[in-house]
Structure formats: structure tokens, C-alpha cells
Amino acid sequence: MAVGITGANRPDDTVFAAVVDAVEPIKQPCGRPRQRPAKVHADKGYDYPHCRQTLRQRGIQARIARKGQESTTRLGRYRWVAERTLAWLNRFRRLPIRYERRADLHQAFLDLGCALLCLRALGGRF
DSSP states (O other), X not given: OOOOOOOTTSOGGGGHHHHHHTOOOBOOSSSSOBOSOSEEEEOGGGOSHHHXXXXXXXXXXXXXXXXXXXXXXXXXXXXXXXXXXXXXHHTSTTTTTTOOSSHHHHHHHHHHHHHHHHHHHTTOOO
16 A cells, blocks of 8 residues: 655646555565556546556556546446545544644654554454
């Protein structure tokens, strides 16, 4: 899981490559760990040639809905996982509304929230 923060008035596609590169290697029982995910599901907000080029350069299959062509209902089968995770993060009281002035503190709370979600997914009680 990789997260990042930006200003509300900044388009999401500008930090797309940084977030894709921030994904940690996936540990496997044998062999070399996989460095990148196999495919990325994204909504129409990422339907730009540079986003598709970013994924192509890294060997990742792009599943990005096209503007004006594909309905969002087909992509919703996979996108609900991201929406559910965002809803889980919003249960932590400091994350939906940013109270901290410094971005590094908000990023730290966001990383802590993601770590707690991963701990819960692995079966830890917290």
C-alpha cells in the first residue's frame, strides 16, 4: 500500500508516477520479490497518455477507464476495494479533516493509519 498527500487544488495525475514507484516489493516464498503490481485499476481521472506511458514503462498493465467511452460501472467491480480502504481510513478521526499545519505530521498519521489497517487485515486485534 502506498499513500501520498497533495493539495486539494492539484490534479491527481501529477503525482501518479511517484505513488506507483512508492509501492513496496511484494514478498514471495521463493524467488526474487516482485517489484511492481501486475496491473493498476484507475478511474477516468487518470485517463492521460502520460499515466498510461508511466505504467507501460514499468511493465504494469493499465486498466484505466476511458473518458466518454467506458462506463464507470464496469470498473467499479475493482474500484470498490480502494473506496472501502478510504472509508476505513476516514474512521481515524485525524485523517478526514487535516488539523495539522505541517504536511509531514499529516503524512505520519496517514502512514500510521495504513499500518493499522494492514495489521487488522493480517488478523491482529487493535
